Amino acid sequence: MRIQGTYPLTMGQLSMWNALAVRPPEQLWESNQDIVWPIPAGTTVEQVRRALTALAVRHESLRTVYRPADELGGVRQLVLRDPLVQFTEGSVREPFDLAAQPAWRAWVRAPDDGSPQVNLVIHHIAADGAAVRILESDFHSLLRGDPLDDAPAPREVAERQRSDAFRARLTAAGEYRRRTAEAAPRVPVTQGPLVRARAHTGIPYGMARRAAQGLQVTLPNLLLAVYAQALAATTGVADQLLWQLAANRLDPAVRRLVSSMTQWVPLLVPGDPDGGLPPVAREVNVAALRAMQHGVYDPFAVTPQDFDHGSYFTFIPAPVDADPVPSEVVPGSFEWLPARAYSGASFYLVAWVYPHVQLTLRVMRSGYGRADVERFLTAMTDLLLRAVKDTA
Structure with a gap:
């Protein structure tokens, strides 16, 4: 070579x-x-x-x-x-x-x-x-x-990331990551069977985007807020430690870079099991935007990632040329998926939004069986449907 x-x-x-x-x-x-x-x-x-x-x-x-x-x-x-x-x-x-x-x-x-x-x-x-x-x-x-x-x-x-000008940014990001993770109470987690399922919500991309605009938040942060609300409702714990996958492509110089740019960045958000989604969505939106500013850090200068501490989230955006015109909600469905990966986050949601919102949940924690996973995804779908109807 x-x-x-x-x-x-x-x-x-x-x-x-x-x-x-x-x-x-x-x-x-x-x-x-x-x-x-x-x-x-x-x-x-x-x-x-x-x-x-x-x-x-x-x-x-x-x-x-x-x-x-x-x-x-x-x-x-x-x-x-x-x-x-x-x-x-x-x-x-x-x-x-x-x-x-x-x-x-x-x-x-x-x-x-x-x-x-x-x-x-x-x-x-x-x-x-x-x-x-x-x-x-x-x-x-x-x-x-x-x-x-x-x-x-x-x-x-x-x-660039090793330059003197970038060093302060790496230090601030590492400190943000440490403080946020330490502020979240640790809940003991033991490994359980791997369960994967996908909720086809039937909510079209255009309507979901319009719901986010009505709440004055971004679409990924609307889904993140729905995630936090569902977690609060099902666990009884108001404050939730969420880890989102930062794409780190806000700089135009790296927007077309082919490489691995993503890093996990935490945020601590308040869910409200008995409250409405709008105030939670606004708080999540602010917290998520702040977190994304700290998405680039030296992984060897921070505590190793604990994939059992908190819940994980990845947002898959619509294509650049996606048609955002809202259409009608179609009947949803539920699909069980085969087990694939046994490493990484033990509670992990991936959200696709085009052409319709799909929510895929992977759980490897004791106490979560098929009925629990289906109940969780149903709760998220219902919250999102309500947001779509309230902003229609």
Whole structure:
């Protein structure tokens, strides 16, 4: 392998590396993402391969391997000069050797309906959720031959994050994280069976967005407030420690960066089991915005993440070109999902909002069975429906 250069990791990459360091070997695959991209009919396999190779030339994280170091947090990223794209089919449960190969593979498949598609397995350290969407957009631009601006590189971000100007920000973020987590009372948690379920609320994206606007909060923070209210109602504890996944892409210089940028950031919010949603939503909105300002920190300078302390939340935004026009609420449904990952947060909600709001809950705590999970997701759906109706 020809090496272009050796560089430190960004704080987002370090957070992912830190999480992998404490994961048993049989769970290393759990950071792999299984992605499918549609491709236009008539596109040849060779055209797809050329576009994927160009994608790896464009984005350094797709031609990067990692070298551990003896000192804490001293791991380095080695950017390869030439793309080494794996065009062989692979399983999402097959872990990548991050020190030996770029952490992704891609192949073309024609399903039974005949529509060709690209299947990818890509590790989270190479691309987080936002980066995957950037990759898909760039892939289709490369297929069409559209011109693209230069792509930012993780090494450039890593350099800025280690500058004297950035040091005070890292220190403040670490101190915020420590104070917030310590302020939340600890509730003893023991591990239980893994239960996963998804509530298809039937609430369209446009109506959910309009409800958030009516409450003068952002849509992710409306869902975060609903989450806090449901937790307060089901646990009887008013103050809730929530951890949200900070995308850390507010700076235009990193908005199109393909890498792992996300880090967990806490907020302590007051739920009110007997009160209304609007005042809680406003408090959550302020707390969440403050938390996001502290989303970048050195993971080796803070207390290791305790995935049993508090409840976790990830928001999956609508596509940039999503149609926000409200439509009618459709009947909802409930779906039990197979167990997938046994590491990470033991109480974890992921919210999709397009084209309709979907809430996926994963629980690995004793005392939570199927009936409890269904009751919790039903409570969240009812709260969100009420907010939609009240602001209609």
